[in-house]
Each structure stands twice: as structure tokens, then as C-alpha cells.
Amino acid sequence: MSSKGSAAPLFAALGDATRLRLLGRLSAGGPLSITRLSEGTGVTRQAITRHLHALGRVGLVRNARRGRERVWDLNRERLERAKRYLDQIAAQWDDAAERLRAFVED
């Protein structure tokens, strides 16, 4: 594990089209079983399972038992961190708006 904390493995886990699609599907309507998550992907259940575990290791998803099946869902807290991106862009707009103000109020 990186001594810089858990950020780097998070990105590595996100750097794959199948994993991003899985996150997209869970985001739209989780929790979902592996069977449901494999539907229409053209990817085997075994491969989906492997990707889910990769995402799980970095805390992006987690699973729980629901009746007789195991379902996977997003770990929303982890995704909250991606939301910081928006905060950062918002801060840049604040700066830009202040510069615009100085420019037009001269």
C-alpha cells in the first residue's frame, strides 16, 4: 500500500472501462447482484466479480447479503471525494469572477 495514502490505488481502480461502467450502473440503480451487473456487458460473471473485488479493495464498492444473493453497491463516502473536484472548479470560478469584477469595476 502506498505511503501517500489511498488515493493512488483509487485512481488505478478507476482506470478501466469495465469498472467505470460498473460504477455507472451501480450509481444509476444499485445495489445489484453480479448476475444483473453482467447483463448486456459481454463480460463474463467471473470477470465482473474480479473487477468488483478490485473496486472493493480500494473502497469504491462493497457487498452485502440480501436474501440468498450477494449484492454490490457504491460506497458513497468514497465517491464523495470525487465531488471535491467540483468544489475545486467552483473555487476557480470564484477566483475568475473576482478578477472579472476587478476588471469591469475599474
Place this chain on the structure above:
Amino acid sequence: MAVNTETPNDTKSTDRIEKRVVLRAPRTRVWRALTNAAEFGTWFRVKLEGAFAEGKPVRGRLSIPSYEHVTLELLVERIDPERYFSYRWHPYAVDPAVDYSTEPTTLVEFTLEDTDGGTALTIVESGFDRIPLARRAEAFRMNDNGWTGQIKQLAKYVE
């Protein structure tokens, strides 16, 4: 005194940013600062090559310290004189090693209204929900500068 930057909906939406500022300047003045590419470049800090015209891309390098390596491309969507100006771009596209051209863009909209003592400007940037998570999480990377450029090597970690 008259100037406040607000973020009315920042706790709810992950798709959009909205800012409203009141500028103590006439609407004509604000409009020119927004839509004259040279004036836009002065306050935004980008050296744009060319003028804004509907449907036309305009490129330029940022002149913000530590972002001078970044080339922006704005694709102007609509210019509705003294009222509304919009363009699309790739938000936070600051890594020269990444090709952002295939990613979805966000829409930036400026809306002007007269208000007491000046001009109310609303800035909306929307479409973030279509930006890949990996990119949105880049804020992280910027905050943790110890591992810029190491994402690929670290991919092995999860394989």
C-alpha cells in the same frame, strides 16, 4: 459591498456549479468583458487566438501561474447580445499527457441582468455527471502531488 459570490445549489447537485455575482458596472461593459476574446483573456487569464463567434472554436494558453502549459479550447455555442453567452470546453483539462478530446464537455453559460447598482451575472457550468469519475477524482491528485503521473504504474496494484 455589493459583491457576493454565492453557490446556491452546491450541496445538492454533482452535475452543475452555479455562481451569481453583482458587478458594479453597466451591462454593456460586462458584456464586452465576457465576449470580446481579448478582454475575456485578460480577466480569465488565457491568451486566446481569435474572436468568439457562434459555432467556432477558440484556443489559447492559460496565463495562470503554474498552469501555463495548459491550452484551452472553447467552442462557442450561443451569443445573445448583452444577455447570454455560452461555450463548451473540457473542464480542468490540465494534464498535458492526457488526451481529453474524446471526453464529454461541460457547458459554461453566462447570463446578464440589470440590477440595482449594476449588473447581475450568473455563471453556470453543467454536465459534470458525464465526465468520467477518474477525471473528477483528479482533484484528489492535485491535492496529493506526490504521485502525479504514477497512475499507470500503480494500475498493477489492483490487477
